[in-house]
Amino acid sequence: MYKVEGLAQLQGALVQLSKSAGQTVLAGALRDAARPIVRDARTNVARKTGALAKSIRTEVFRNNGTGRSNNVVSLSIGYHKSVGWRxxxxEKGTKPHRIPNEKIGRGRRKRKNTAVVAFGGKVYKSVQHPGIKAQPTLLPAFERGQRQALTIFKQRLYQRIILQSIKKYGKRA
Incomplete structure (x- = not known):
């Protein structure tokens, strides 16, 4: 747990902005703060083709007006859906298992699987997959970069609030 000083004043300044301006400021500061985490995750991800590293991205979700506060924005770091299923x-690894499973279906509909596996020019009734050892990337990157992300978030939030105030009130703000 980290203690961050000075966020009360930033929150007070943020409340004075309009809802859309406040959300824009928060979203930008969150994206800036997430960059070191995403960079670390991309450098440490398992590489074969590089598709997983390219697919790591951030996504910002804004509050739709429900809840206690107007300025609620959340950020998610993850894989793009095109390769996220892989x-x-x-990330989590797999247990050893048979391919294809001997039985398919559930309950009364369970039946023998007649599918076959073919690779290397040969056809097999089934093969034993040895499993995959977990190679977590996102959580370790977050744990390594969260202190730096908090520092960047505080700096960028301050800078963006000032820029948004100048846009709204002019240079006399």
């Missing part, structure tokens, strides 16, 4: 196997 990334979970690398």
């Amino acid at each position: 990334a979970r196997f690398i």
Whole structure:
């Protein structure tokens, strides 16, 4: 747990901005703060083709007006959906298993699987997959970069509030 000083004054200044301006300021500061985490995750991700590293990105979600505060913005760091389904196997690993499973379906509909596996020019009734060792990337990158991200967030939030105030009130703000 980290203690961040000075956010009360920033929150007071943020409340004085309009809802859309406040959300824009927060979203920009969050994106800036997430950059070191994304960079670290991209350098440490398992590489074969580089597609996983390219697919790591941030996504900002804004409050739709419900809840207690107008200025609620959240940020998610993850894999793009095009390769995200594969990334979970690398992030969390898999147990040893048979391909294809001997039985498919559930309950009364469970039946024998007649599918076959073909590779290397040969056809097999089934093969034993050895499993994949987990190679977590996102959580370790977050844990390594969260202190730096908080510092960047505080600096960028301050800078963006000032810029937004100048846009709204002019240079006399």
